[in-house]
Amino acid sequence: xxxxxxxxxxxPNYNYGHYLGYCLESVLNQTYQNLxxxxxxxxxxxNSYEIAYEYKKKxxxxxxxxxxxxxxxxxxxxANSTIVTSRSEGEFVYxxxxxxxxxxxxxxxxxxxxxxYPSVGMVMVNRxxxxxxxxxxxxxxxxxxxxxxxxxxxxxxxxxxxxxxxxQRMVRNSFSGRWARYCRKWNVAGDWYDNFLVSCFADIxxxxxxxxQYRVHSGNETNESEKNLMGIFEHYxxxxxxxxxxxxxRLEKPVRRYDEAVSHLGDMCLRYALRMLRDNETxxxxxYLMLAPVMKASIxxxxxxxxxxxxxxxADSKEIRKRAEEFREKNNLNRTISYDPPEGFTTLNLN
Numbered sequence: 001x002x003x004x005x006x007x008x009x010x011x012p013n014y015n016y017g018h019y020l021g022y023c024l025e026s027v028l029n030q031t032y033q034n035l036x037x038x039x040x041x042x043x044x045x046x047n048s049y050e051i052a053y054e055y056k057k058k059x060x061x062x063x064x065x066x067x068x069x070x071x072x073x074x075x076x077x078x079a080n081s082t083i084v085t086s087r088s089e090g091e092f093v094y095x096x097x098x099x100x101x102x103x104x105x106x107x108x109x110x111x112x113x114x115x116x117y118p119s120v121g122m123v124m125v126n127r128x129x130x131x132x133x134x135x136x137x138x139x140x141x142x143x144x145x146x147x148x149x150x151x152x153x154x155x156x157x158x159x160x161x162x163x164x165x166x167x168q169r170m171v172r173n174s175f176s177g178r179w180a181r182y183c184r185k186w187n188v189a190g191d192w193y194d195n196f197l198v199s200c201f202a203d204i205x206x207x208x209x210x211x212x213q214y215r216v217h218s219g220n221e222t223n224e225s226e227k228n229l230m231g232i233f234e235h236y237x238x239x240x241x242x243x244x245x246x247x248x249x250r251l252e253k254p255v256r257r258y259d260e261a262v263s264h265l266g267d268m269c270l271r272y273a274l275r276m277l278r279d280n281e282t283x284x285x286x287x288y289l290m291l292a293p294v295m296k297a298s299i300x301x302x303x304x305x306x307x308x309x310x311x312x313x314x315a316d317s318k319e320i321r322k323r324a325e326e327f328r329e330k331n332n333l334n335r336t337i338s339y340d341p342p343e344g345f346t347t348l349n350l351n
Contacts, residue, residue: 008090121202153342162192266296
Protein backbone atom coordinates (compact mmCIF):
# COMPACT_ATOMS: atom_id res chain seq x y z
CA UNK A 1 0.00 0.00 0.00
CA UNK A 2 1.13 3.53 -0.74
CA UNK A 3 2.20 5.27 2.44
CA UNK A 4 0.20 8.33 3.41
CA UNK A 5 2.09 11.62 3.04
CA UNK A 6 3.94 12.94 6.07
CA UNK A 7 2.38 15.85 7.97
CA UNK A 8 4.58 18.09 10.13
CA UNK A 9 2.90 19.44 13.26
CA UNK A 10 5.00 22.38 14.46
CA UNK A 11 4.46 23.50 18.06
CA PRO A 12 6.30 26.56 19.42
CA ASN A 13 5.87 27.06 23.17
CA TYR A 14 6.58 29.54 25.94
CA ASN A 15 5.17 29.10 29.44
CA TYR A 16 1.97 27.34 28.36
CA GLY A 17 2.48 24.29 30.56
CA HIS A 18 -1.02 24.78 31.95
CA TYR A 19 -2.53 24.07 28.51
CA LEU A 20 0.20 21.92 26.96
CA GLY A 21 -1.12 18.50 27.96
CA TYR A 22 -4.49 19.30 26.38
CA CYS A 23 -2.76 20.48 23.20
CA LEU A 24 -0.45 17.48 22.82
CA GLU A 25 -3.22 15.02 23.69
CA SER A 26 -5.27 16.44 20.81
CA VAL A 27 -2.40 15.72 18.40
CA LEU A 28 -1.88 12.25 19.86
CA ASN A 29 -5.57 11.45 19.27
CA GLN A 30 -5.54 12.22 15.55
CA THR A 31 -7.14 9.67 13.24
CA TYR A 32 -4.27 10.38 10.81
CA GLN A 33 -1.04 8.86 12.10
CA ASN A 34 1.77 9.59 9.61
CA LEU A 35 2.98 12.61 11.55
CA UNK A 36 6.11 14.19 12.85
CA UNK A 37 5.89 16.60 15.77
CA UNK A 38 8.43 19.42 16.02
CA UNK A 39 8.29 21.01 19.47
CA UNK A 40 10.43 23.96 20.53
CA UNK A 41 10.34 25.40 24.03
CA UNK A 42 11.49 29.00 24.23
CA UNK A 43 13.28 28.81 27.60
CA UNK A 44 10.03 28.53 29.58
CA UNK A 45 10.13 29.15 33.32
CA UNK A 46 7.24 26.76 34.04
CA ASN A 47 7.05 22.96 33.61
CA SER A 48 6.47 23.06 29.83
CA TYR A 49 9.64 21.18 28.90
CA GLU A 50 8.99 18.41 31.41
CA ILE A 51 5.46 17.92 30.04
CA ALA A 52 6.73 17.81 26.46
CA TYR A 53 9.41 15.29 27.46
CA GLU A 54 6.75 12.99 28.93
CA TYR A 55 4.72 13.19 25.71
CA LYS A 56 7.77 12.49 23.55
CA LYS A 57 7.68 8.86 24.72
CA LYS A 58 3.91 8.63 24.22
CA UNK A 59 4.28 9.73 20.60
CA UNK A 60 7.24 7.47 19.93
CA UNK A 61 5.29 4.50 21.33
CA UNK A 62 2.81 5.20 18.52
CA UNK A 63 5.62 5.32 15.95
CA UNK A 64 5.39 9.11 15.63
CA UNK A 65 8.66 11.03 15.49
CA UNK A 66 8.82 13.75 18.17
CA UNK A 67 11.64 16.29 17.93
CA UNK A 68 12.10 18.12 21.23
CA UNK A 69 14.07 21.37 21.23
CA UNK A 70 14.82 23.57 24.24
CA UNK A 71 16.24 27.02 23.54
CA UNK A 72 18.93 28.13 26.01
CA UNK A 73 17.55 31.66 25.91
CA UNK A 74 14.20 33.20 24.97
CA UNK A 75 14.63 34.03 21.31
CA UNK A 76 11.24 35.69 20.88
CA UNK A 77 8.06 34.13 19.53
CA UNK A 78 8.82 34.82 15.86
CA ALA A 79 12.27 33.21 15.98
CA ASN A 80 10.95 30.22 17.90
CA SER A 81 8.19 29.70 15.31
CA THR A 82 10.83 29.82 12.58
CA ILE A 83 12.79 27.09 14.37
CA VAL A 84 9.90 24.61 14.33
CA THR A 85 8.85 25.24 10.73
CA SER A 86 12.42 25.16 9.39
CA ARG A 87 12.92 21.65 10.80
CA SER A 88 9.75 20.22 9.28
CA GLU A 89 10.06 17.61 6.53
CA GLY A 90 6.40 16.89 5.87
CA GLU A 91 4.58 17.28 2.57
CA PHE A 92 2.04 19.33 4.55
CA VAL A 93 2.86 21.66 7.44
CA TYR A 94 0.65 22.75 10.32
CA UNK A 95 1.65 25.19 13.07
CA UNK A 96 -0.21 24.72 16.35
CA UNK A 97 0.11 27.15 19.25
CA UNK A 98 0.71 25.22 22.46
CA UNK A 99 -2.40 26.65 24.13
CA UNK A 100 -4.66 25.62 21.23
CA UNK A 101 -5.94 22.17 20.20
CA UNK A 102 -7.31 20.21 17.24
CA UNK A 103 -10.22 17.84 16.78
CA UNK A 104 -9.41 14.15 16.03
CA UNK A 105 -10.24 14.31 12.30
CA UNK A 106 -8.59 17.66 11.56
CA UNK A 107 -5.41 16.39 9.92
CA UNK A 108 -7.12 13.52 8.09
CA UNK A 109 -9.67 15.81 6.47
CA UNK A 110 -7.11 18.45 5.47
CA UNK A 111 -4.91 15.81 3.83
CA UNK A 112 -7.89 14.38 1.93
CA UNK A 113 -8.57 17.80 0.44
CA UNK A 114 -4.95 18.24 -0.61
CA UNK A 115 -4.93 14.80 -2.22
CA UNK A 116 -8.18 15.31 -4.11
CA TYR A 117 -7.34 18.87 -5.25
CA PRO A 118 -3.69 19.19 -6.37
CA SER A 119 -4.11 22.93 -7.05
CA VAL A 120 -4.91 23.71 -3.39
CA GLY A 121 -2.06 25.30 -1.47
CA MET A 122 -3.84 25.85 1.84
CA VAL A 123 -6.80 24.33 3.68
CA MET A 124 -8.66 26.53 6.18
CA VAL A 125 -11.19 25.26 8.72
CA ASN A 126 -13.63 26.84 11.11
CA ARG A 127 -12.68 27.09 14.77
CA UNK A 128 -14.18 27.03 18.21
CA UNK A 129 -12.93 29.33 20.93
CA UNK A 130 -12.06 27.97 24.35
CA UNK A 131 -11.40 30.06 27.44
CA UNK A 132 -8.99 29.64 30.36
CA UNK A 133 -11.49 27.42 32.17
CA UNK A 134 -12.17 25.11 29.23
CA UNK A 135 -15.53 26.67 28.29
CA UNK A 136 -16.11 26.27 24.55
CA UNK A 137 -17.79 28.93 22.39
CA UNK A 138 -19.06 28.20 18.90
CA UNK A 139 -18.03 30.56 16.08
CA UNK A 140 -20.02 31.29 12.93
CA UNK A 141 -18.28 29.79 9.87
CA UNK A 142 -16.99 32.40 7.42
CA UNK A 143 -18.43 30.59 4.39
CA UNK A 144 -21.78 28.81 4.41
CA UNK A 145 -20.40 25.75 2.64
CA UNK A 146 -17.16 23.78 2.45
CA UNK A 147 -15.49 24.63 -0.82
CA UNK A 148 -12.43 25.14 -3.03
CA UNK A 149 -11.92 28.70 -4.24
CA UNK A 150 -9.79 30.10 -7.05
CA UNK A 151 -6.73 31.84 -5.59
CA UNK A 152 -7.36 35.28 -7.09
CA UNK A 153 -10.98 35.27 -5.91
CA UNK A 154 -9.90 34.33 -2.41
CA UNK A 155 -7.17 36.99 -2.45
CA UNK A 156 -9.91 39.56 -3.07
CA UNK A 157 -11.71 38.26 0.03
CA UNK A 158 -8.50 38.39 2.07
CA UNK A 159 -8.31 42.11 1.25
CA UNK A 160 -11.28 42.47 3.61
CA UNK A 161 -10.70 39.76 6.22
CA UNK A 162 -7.91 37.47 7.40
CA UNK A 163 -10.41 34.64 8.10
CA UNK A 164 -7.97 32.07 9.49
CA UNK A 165 -5.35 32.26 12.23
CA UNK A 166 -2.50 29.69 12.10
CA UNK A 167 -4.47 27.15 14.17
CA GLN A 168 -7.09 27.04 11.40
CA ARG A 169 -4.92 26.28 8.41
CA MET A 170 -2.59 23.71 6.89
CA VAL A 171 -0.21 24.46 4.00
CA ARG A 172 1.17 22.32 1.18
CA ASN A 173 4.91 22.50 1.81
CA SER A 174 5.92 21.69 -1.76
CA PHE A 175 4.27 24.91 -2.96
CA SER A 176 6.24 27.16 -0.61
CA GLY A 177 8.92 27.85 -3.22
CA ARG A 178 6.32 29.70 -5.29
CA TRP A 179 5.95 32.48 -2.74
CA ALA A 180 9.19 32.28 -0.73
CA ARG A 181 10.67 35.46 -2.26
CA TYR A 182 7.65 37.48 -1.08
CA CYS A 183 7.68 36.35 2.56
CA ARG A 184 7.76 39.18 5.12
CA LYS A 185 7.81 39.51 8.89
CA TRP A 186 5.02 41.36 10.68
CA ASN A 187 4.59 42.21 14.34
CA VAL A 188 0.94 41.24 14.77
CA ALA A 189 -0.89 40.17 11.64
CA GLY A 190 1.65 37.99 9.88
CA ASP A 191 -0.89 35.17 9.59
CA TRP A 192 -3.18 37.43 7.51
CA TYR A 193 -0.30 38.28 5.18
CA ASP A 194 0.63 34.60 4.84
CA ASN A 195 -2.97 33.73 3.92
CA PHE A 196 -3.04 36.38 1.22
CA LEU A 197 0.39 35.34 -0.05
CA VAL A 198 -0.63 31.70 -0.56
CA SER A 199 -3.81 32.76 -2.39
CA CYS A 200 -1.72 34.69 -4.94
CA PHE A 201 -0.09 31.43 -6.06
CA ALA A 202 -2.56 28.60 -5.31
CA ASP A 203 -6.21 27.77 -4.80
CA ILE A 204 -7.65 27.79 -1.28
CA UNK A 205 -9.95 25.23 0.38
CA UNK A 206 -12.35 25.98 3.23
CA UNK A 207 -13.99 23.46 5.59
CA UNK A 208 -16.88 24.92 7.59
CA UNK A 209 -16.53 22.26 10.30
CA UNK A 210 -15.25 23.20 13.78
CA UNK A 211 -11.98 21.29 13.60
CA UNK A 212 -9.71 23.41 15.80
CA GLN A 213 -9.92 25.20 19.15
CA TYR A 214 -8.38 28.63 19.69
CA ARG A 215 -7.57 29.56 23.27
CA VAL A 216 -8.77 32.99 24.38
CA HIS A 217 -7.16 34.27 27.56
CA SER A 218 -5.46 37.30 29.06
CA GLY A 219 -2.05 36.18 27.82
CA ASN A 220 -2.91 36.40 24.11
CA GLU A 221 -0.50 38.66 22.25
CA THR A 222 -3.40 39.99 20.21
CA ASN A 223 -5.00 41.49 23.31
CA GLU A 224 -2.01 43.76 23.86
CA SER A 225 -1.84 44.77 20.22
CA GLU A 226 -5.49 45.78 20.41
CA LYS A 227 -4.91 47.98 23.45
CA ASN A 228 -2.01 49.88 21.90
CA LEU A 229 -3.61 50.06 18.40
CA MET A 230 -0.62 48.29 16.85
CA GLY A 231 -2.93 45.78 15.18
CA ILE A 232 -5.15 48.28 13.36
CA PHE A 233 -2.19 50.30 12.07
CA GLU A 234 -0.51 47.13 10.83
CA HIS A 235 -3.76 46.14 9.11
CA TYR A 236 -3.55 49.36 7.12
CA UNK A 237 0.03 48.53 6.15
CA UNK A 238 -1.09 45.04 5.19
CA UNK A 239 -3.74 46.30 2.79
CA UNK A 240 -1.12 48.35 0.99
CA UNK A 241 1.28 45.40 0.94
CA UNK A 242 -1.50 43.20 -0.46
CA UNK A 243 -2.13 45.68 -3.24
CA UNK A 244 1.54 45.81 -4.20
CA UNK A 245 1.78 42.02 -4.16
CA UNK A 246 -1.38 41.60 -6.23
CA UNK A 247 -0.02 44.03 -8.84
CA UNK A 248 3.27 42.10 -8.96
CA UNK A 249 1.28 38.89 -9.55
CA ARG A 250 -1.06 40.61 -12.05
CA LEU A 251 -4.16 39.91 -10.00
CA GLU A 252 -6.77 42.57 -10.72
CA LYS A 253 -9.57 41.57 -8.34
CA PRO A 254 -7.72 42.27 -5.07
CA VAL A 255 -6.44 45.61 -6.37
CA ARG A 256 -9.98 46.76 -7.18
CA ARG A 257 -10.98 46.28 -3.52
CA TYR A 258 -8.36 48.61 -2.06
CA ASP A 259 -10.66 51.53 -1.23
CA GLU A 260 -13.31 49.19 0.14
CA ALA A 261 -10.72 47.45 2.31
CA VAL A 262 -9.47 50.72 3.83
CA SER A 263 -13.05 51.81 4.50
CA HIS A 264 -13.67 48.49 6.24
CA LEU A 265 -10.97 49.38 8.76
CA GLY A 266 -13.26 52.15 9.98
CA ASP A 267 -15.88 49.55 10.89
CA MET A 268 -13.19 47.47 12.58
CA CYS A 269 -12.34 50.49 14.75
CA LEU A 270 -15.87 50.39 16.16
CA ARG A 271 -15.52 46.75 17.11
CA TYR A 272 -12.17 47.39 18.75
CA ALA A 273 -13.57 50.39 20.63
CA LEU A 274 -16.35 48.25 22.06
CA ARG A 275 -13.85 45.59 23.13
CA MET A 276 -11.78 48.25 24.88
CA LEU A 277 -14.85 49.46 26.75
CA ARG A 278 -15.58 45.88 27.77
CA ASP A 279 -12.08 45.73 29.28
CA ASN A 280 -12.42 49.16 30.93
CA GLU A 281 -9.82 50.64 28.57
CA THR A 282 -11.67 53.89 27.92
CA UNK A 283 -8.71 55.85 26.56
CA UNK A 284 -7.94 53.12 24.03
CA UNK A 285 -11.61 53.14 22.99
CA UNK A 286 -11.40 56.91 22.42
CA UNK A 287 -8.36 56.47 20.18
CA TYR A 288 -10.16 53.90 18.04
CA LEU A 289 -13.14 56.20 17.66
CA MET A 290 -10.93 59.10 16.65
CA LEU A 291 -9.15 56.90 14.12
CA ALA A 292 -12.32 55.46 12.56
CA PRO A 293 -13.19 58.57 10.44
CA VAL A 294 -9.63 58.62 9.05
CA MET A 295 -10.34 55.24 7.48
CA LYS A 296 -14.01 55.88 6.69
CA ALA A 297 -15.15 59.51 6.68
CA SER A 298 -18.86 58.66 6.53
CA ILE A 299 -18.72 56.69 9.77
CA UNK A 300 -19.34 59.87 11.79
CA UNK A 301 -22.94 59.64 10.56
CA UNK A 302 -23.27 56.07 11.80
CA UNK A 303 -25.67 55.86 14.76
CA UNK A 304 -23.50 53.30 16.57
CA UNK A 305 -20.47 55.53 16.18
CA UNK A 306 -22.33 58.49 17.66
CA UNK A 307 -23.53 56.40 20.60
CA UNK A 308 -20.04 55.11 21.35
CA UNK A 309 -18.58 58.63 21.19
CA UNK A 310 -21.19 59.80 23.67
CA UNK A 311 -20.28 56.95 26.00
CA UNK A 312 -16.50 57.51 26.01
CA UNK A 313 -16.96 61.25 26.60
CA UNK A 314 -18.86 60.70 29.84
CA ALA A 315 -17.03 61.95 32.92
CA ASP A 316 -17.96 59.18 35.34
CA SER A 317 -16.19 55.82 34.85
CA LYS A 318 -19.04 53.85 36.44
CA GLU A 319 -21.52 55.45 34.05
CA ILE A 320 -19.24 54.59 31.13
CA ARG A 321 -19.20 50.92 32.14
CA LYS A 322 -22.97 50.90 32.61
CA ARG A 323 -23.73 52.54 29.27
CA ALA A 324 -21.18 50.37 27.45
CA GLU A 325 -22.81 47.23 28.85
CA GLU A 326 -26.22 48.45 27.72
CA PHE A 327 -24.80 49.14 24.26
CA ARG A 328 -23.30 45.63 24.02
CA GLU A 329 -26.62 44.05 24.97
CA LYS A 330 -28.39 45.90 22.14
CA ASN A 331 -25.69 45.80 19.47
CA ASN A 332 -23.51 43.02 18.16
CA LEU A 333 -20.71 44.48 16.04
CA ASN A 334 -19.15 41.09 15.33
CA ARG A 335 -19.98 38.97 12.29
CA THR A 336 -23.01 36.73 12.88
CA ILE A 337 -23.64 35.42 9.35
CA SER A 338 -21.83 33.08 6.95
CA TYR A 339 -21.11 34.33 3.43
CA ASP A 340 -21.55 32.70 0.05
CA PRO A 341 -18.17 31.71 -1.41
CA PRO A 342 -16.97 33.67 -4.47
CA GLU A 343 -18.52 32.66 -7.79
CA GLY A 344 -16.99 29.64 -9.46
CA PHE A 345 -16.23 27.75 -6.24
CA THR A 346 -16.28 23.95 -6.06
CA THR A 347 -18.34 22.37 -3.28
CA LEU A 348 -16.47 19.99 -0.96
CA ASN A 349 -18.05 16.89 0.54
CA LEU A 350 -15.78 14.76 2.73
CA ASN A 351 -18.48 12.59 4.33
